Each structure stands twice: as C-alpha cells, then as structure tokens.
Amino acid sequence: MHHDSGHDCSHLKEALADYLDGDLDTELCRELREHLKDCHPCRVVVDSTRQTIRFYAEERPVRLPPEVMRRLQETLKARIPPARET
C-alpha cells in the first residue's frame, strides 16, 4: 500500500487480515484505521475487498446438482449394510 502523499504504508498490510475479520484490537489495526481516514486508495481497496467477501458469502457460487445427491444416496444405500433386525 502506498499513501497518496507518498507515505509508505506497506507495513499496514499485516493488519489487514485481522482488520477485515473485525479483530481490531491490535496496535497495527489501530494504525490502519487511522491511516484509512486519510488514504483514499487504501479505503477503496478495503471497501471493495469487503464487498468481494460479501459477494461470495451470499452468492455461494456452487450448488449441489440434484442428480449428484441422488447418486450419493444410491451409493450409500448400496455400500452400507441395512439396519439390523431387532
């Protein structure tokens, strides 16, 4: 990361993982929060990364095809012994 004014903020990248996960207690995260107030490009990256995370969490881009589920059920039925008679 590089500040608009030329200030090198690359060390703050270390805090980004915790910051995105909402673990804001570390000193680095506090520094990052302060930095974001002044650095527009960094703020855009953080905001759009948050949107990226949300897109994937909400869209869940893979669905289990019904025929795959059906074949799994058939396989389990064929490979697992039936219930014991009591």
Add this chain to the structure above:
Amino acid sequence: MLKTDQDSLIQATLAGDPQAFQALIEPHAPGVYGLALQITRSPVEAEEVLQDAMLTAYAKLNTFRGASSFKTWLYRIATNAALMRLRKAKRAPESLPENWEKPADPRPWTGDPEAWFAREEFRQILNEALDSLPEIYRTTFWLRDVEGLGNQEVAEIMGLSLPAVKSRILRARLHLRDQLAPYFEERLRDAS
C-alpha cells in the same frame, strides 16, 4: 442441525441404522461437494470425492471423538480425499506472487450490489475469478468465506498454522478483489 440431534444420529449410526447416517451427512453434502470442487476443479472428481468422503466417514465414525465439530472432521476427510486425487494426477501446486501490489488508481465499487445477486452472469463472474486462484488459496478462501468457518477450524482442516491460514486468506481475498474490480469499475464507468 442441533448438536444433540447430531449426537443422536451418530449414536444411531453406530448402533447400525443406515438411515441415521443419511440424515447425519445430507446437510453437509452441498458443502463437501463445493469444497471438493474447489480443490479438484472437476465436477466428475468432486462427485467421486463426495462419495469417497462420506463412505470414509461412515467407516471411521467410531473414531470421531468430538474434539472438533463433526463438520470440521468431515471436511478434513474430504480435503484429504481431494488432495490425494490431485497428487495422483501429479498436478503441480501453484502459488501467487509473493507481494501483492495495491492498484495505482482503485475506484470505488458503487451501483446497486443487490441487483447483481439477481443476475445469472453474476455467479459465473465469481466462479471465473475463483478459477484464477491457485488451489491452496482457493480452498482456504472457500472454507473461510463461503463456508463461514473460523480461522482455527480452517487451520485444522487444512493442516496449517493459524498465521499461514490468515496469510492465504488475505492473499486470496485481495486477488479476487483485483479480479472482480475491472468488472465493477467498468459498470461504474458505464453508469456515469
């Protein structure tokens, strides 16, 4: 599924009731399939991994001690089954460049994100971006941000340290952001 229900199903399975096992694993089948697909990138192999993982879980259920959640335990089995297939196919592990460079002039993603969720192409865009991620990042990201597992659970499933998990997830998130950015920034330019 409530933990008590899950425990009852485990006990019933161990007592010899196969229907209990079906009920136990069915809620996890979509997640296991999605995970296997992230690792193998092949629907055919993902289905085989799904079946292998469920049969292995049945065979080993008596070794499940509840130290981790059933889901974490099952996902570990599925991850191992999928990785074994990759090794057999001798696909070389890929990686991302060591340093991520912040884009020179990032633009905000505006517009109406809700409208995107309704579009058919939206899922395809997300999948294409995922495809561009090397497997080790894709799987970690999937478990954390799509499956919603905690960092510690992801570490257990992947057999990684917590710092390694955090590092991979961050790099995956930033890479995906970079892949999606032109699309959403382009829309911004279209709209303006």
